[in-house]
Amino acid sequence: MLKNPYRLSDLLMTITVWFSAALVVGAFFWLLSDLALHGIAKLNWSCLVSAPENAGRDGGIGPILVSTLLILGVALLMTIPLGLGTAVYLSEYSSGALARSIRMSLDVLAGVPSIVFGLFGNALFCIWLGLGFSILSGGLTLACMMLPIFIRSTEAGLTAVATEWRHGAAALGLTQAAALWHVLLPAAAPAITAGLMLSIGRALAETAALIFTSGYVDRMPDSLSDSGRALSVHIYDLSMNVTGGDQSAYGAALVLIVLLVVINNVAASLADRFLSQRITTS
Amino acid sequence: MSEVGDSQKIWGWILALCMAAGLNSAALADAQKLVLTGSSTIAPLALEIGKHFEKLNPGVRVDVQSGGSTRGVIDARVGLADVGMASRALKQEERDLIAHRIAMDGIGIILHQKNPVKSLNDDQIRAIYTGKITNWQQLGGEDRKITVVNKAEGRSTLELFLHHFLLKNPQIRAHVVIGDNQQGIKTVVGNVGAIGYVSIGTAEYEEAHGMPIHLLPMAGVPATVANVRAGRFPLSRPLNLLSKGTPTGLSKRFIEFAQSAAVDDLVTAQYFVPLAR
Numbered sequence: 001m002l003k004n005p006y007r008l009s010d011l012l013m014t015i016t017v018w019f020s021a022a023l024v025v026g027a028f029f030w031l032l033s034d035l036a037l038h039g040i041a042k043l044n045w046s047c048l049v050s051a052p053e054n055a056g057r058d059g060g061i062g063p064i065l066v067s068t069l070l071i072l073g074v075a076l077l078m079t080i081p082l083g084l085g086t087a088v089y090l091s092e093y094s095s096g097a098l099a100r101s102i103r104m105s106l107d108v109l110a111g112v113p114s115i116v117f118g119l120f121g122n123a124l125f126c127i128w129l130g131l132g133f134s135i136l137s138g139g140l141t142l143a144c145m146m147l148p149i150f151i152r153s154t155e156a157g158l159t160a161v162a163t164e165w166r167h168g169a170a171a172l173g174l175t176q177a178a179a180l181w182h183v184l185l186p187a188a189a190p191a192i193t194a195g196l197m198l199s200i201g202r203a204l205a206e207t208a209a210l211i212f213t214s215g216y217v218d219r220m221p222d223s224l225s226d227s228g229r230a231l232s233v234h235i236y237d238l239s240m241n242v243t244g245g246d247q248s249a250y251g252a253a254l255v256l257i258v259l260l261v262v263i264n265n266v267a268a269s270l271a272d273r274f275l276s277q278r279i280t281t282s
Numbered sequence: 283m284s285e286v287g288d289s290q291k292i293w294g295w296i297l298a299l300c301m302a303a304g305l306n307s308a309a310l311a312d313a314q315k316l317v318l319t320g321s322s323t324i325a326p327l328a329l330e331i332g333k334h335f336e337k338l339n340p341g342v343r344v345d346v347q348s349g350g351s352t353r354g355v356i357d358a359r360v361g362l363a364d365v366g367m368a369s370r371a372l373k374q375e376e377r378d379l380i381a382h383r384i385a386m387d388g389i390g391i392i393l394h395q396k397n398p399v400k401s402l403n404d405d406q407i408r409a410i411y412t413g414k415i416t417n418w419q420q421l422g423g424e425d426r427k428i429t430v431v432n433k434a435e436g437r438s439t440l441e442l443f444l445h446h447f448l449l450k451n452p453q454i455r456a457h458v459v460i461g462d463n464q465q466g467i468k469t470v471v472g473n474v475g476a477i478g479y480v481s482i483g484t485a486e487y488e489e490a491h492g493m494p495i496h497l498l499p500m501a502g503v504p505a506t507v508a509n510v511r512a513g514r515f516p517l518s519r520p521l522n523l524l525s526k527g528t529p530t531g532l533s534k535r536f537i538e539f540a541q542s543a544a545v546d547d548l549v550t551a552q553y554f555v556p557l558a559r
Contacts, residue, residue, distance in 0.1 A: 212349065217345045241322050241326060243483065243487045
């Protein structure tokens, strides 16, 4: 095979692979350049810090950016500890019927349409728990949506860690908790980071679940119990509901993409640093 | 060693979060807050009116949430909202609420600009929407299939449309079901054979800004904002604020402000039609 690398089947294979990759990258750049072309004129520093005016046609997106980050912050604060805990339980502690039913419910939850989460979050957090339309309600609802993705990918990462590592840790006299903290979680770091990024992506793109929980108010939030409009809700409203809001929608969408890239990189480097520290200091 | 430090940090965060939430809900009780929910058509207008109301009344906060007219009715009824928003007249069984009109909106039938059909009567529109006429050729147009664009259940434009044409929703043979006005316009723009119905203010604006659509006259009356204001256009709807019983206090002041001439420019800026005074 090495003597004749340009056999027809190999050539076809190469072309197919290259074509697929080019198509994916092309689609992304098409989308990005379309957004940039329409949206760049709308963007400047004052637009990022000032409040929207005239239903979002004029003014900026300052309060909306703050609300978006707060909602995401609340969601991550809930998702990361709960998700890590559940994933560890699934991979390290249980293999019985309970684990099977947890896995099944997580897989079903991961496929539930977001509007269902929105109505659920509205009923549970806004009305029953009395949080009202608030950043807290929105963040908690998002956490419900992010948990299945995060848990399943973290669990997959933990399961993939070779059993020898666990034996090695035990042989060195590490407690189960220490082995988890110093060996298993750091070893599963790439999967955890990937799950985190997927969850953040889903959260930032979410519209339907947030209209009914964190709401529509575009004022600068004073606290987590204020209603605050997320960037994706703002884009949806501008493009679907506000006559003449398209320009601003493009601008906001461009900001959303940039925000996604920045947050993903920050999250990835934080997770890397935190988890690799475990291995070196232990 | 560092293990202890890190877990302390995490607990610190959790504690801080709880405290922030607790403190803030205490602070919130002092502010006077007015909650509006309902029609996504009215929401952007109500948001603007709310901002002006906040400026005139320091210390007052107006929170606007969208979600549809029927939601506005339900929330106003059970008290989840101080004031509901509905972009239609109240139904018979909703008369426990009081409607306060703040503006008018007309609904116009739109076609793609390349469609040569320039007018349709009520019977023809009824036949198109019930699937009895399926090609523009039958109406003097080109040989092209008709794409029927209908609104989603719960939309007040749908209810007004059905009411005017004496139709029931299950009778309609829709090819595309849409939610908001902008989506309706975008659907017709993308399909030369499409017919849809949207808010006249929105359609007039988009037509003037180069979107390839045209508005059909209804019963000989051109679909213009001016005709809606004068009450001449047959397919028009009121934009209402809803209150449970006679409004009092903050709700009363807000509703009076929303009905005053002071908001006319805000109404016009959202492509609606101010009340005739």
